[in-house]
Amino acid sequence: MGSKNKLKRFKENETFKNVIQPTREEVQEGFKHKGLWKSYFGNDNPIIVELGCGKGEYTIGLARKEQNKNFIGIDIKGARFWKGAKTALEEGLDNVAFLRTQIELVDMIFGANEVSEIWITFPDPQIKYKRTKHRMTNKVFLEKYKAVLEPKGVVNLKTDSEFMHGYTLGLLQGLGLEVLYANHDVYKNEGSPDEVLDIQTFYENQYLEKGKPITYIQFRVN
Incomplete structure (x- = not known):
């Protein structure tokens, strides 16, 4: 531009x-x-x-x-x-x-308790270890989400990064947080919510054209 x-x-x-x-x-x-x-x-x-x-x-x-x-x-x-x-x-x-x-x-x-739901769509996975602090599902960010979400509020992560998907699932398990739903390929495996399948971004379409699987996790932080 x-x-x-x-x-x-x-x-x-x-x-x-x-x-x-x-x-x-x-x-x-x-x-x-x-x-x-x-x-x-x-x-x-x-x-x-x-x-x-x-x-x-x-x-x-x-x-x-x-x-x-x-x-x-x-x-x-x-x-x-x-x-x-x-x-x-x-x-x-x-x-x-x-x-x-x-x-x-x-x-x-x-x-506090002002937000019902958070969506994180196709964030930079920040794969290098020194970039962990910028990863949008790291422990610090999860604490920030907890501070604003209402009780039982949810976070949605939709990404083309298998690394980000795996990292987030592992962290959530380690912290004892509730994973409501996880899918490592939403367009091949049934069960994802309609809003995950029906809305596609410009970059998501590019990823799909390259044959990259789109992953999704819905979880709670409180």
Whole structure:
């Protein structure tokens, strides 16, 4: 994407009513929406969060399917989720918001028990050992999810990385956390939820064309 195109998207994001772009300092010093997201949406519907939402395809796909729930896509790259934000506005999806900030601040963005469900779709597996701290299902991140999820809230991990799938399952077992469902090839093995099969991102389609299996885990952290 050219720099001019990026700048154009950044400017458009500033005009979108469904895009929030706080500074890191604003989040760390007391984010104004923390604990008040239901007021932001104007209803008491459950809040579902996609971390590292990219172009917002999964956030939008889920919001279309379940309009009695609120969805928030989070990514630091605003030029990417521009498309999702624009699509939500064009389709009148009032149950969608996009937040431009760092994923590791998730426990500063939401209050305790404020989130019903978290989706992590095709994250960088950070395979090298020295990158473990950036892996989105490491122990530190799991503690952050626990801090914001409601009791019995769930985390969904959908990935093309067999390493990430295996690492996460092993960690969850070691920590004694509840795995609700696991599938190492969702399109060959039956049983995955409809939202796992019916929504496909641009990158997921590329992985499928290369014959890579898509894996999925749903688990609890509290």
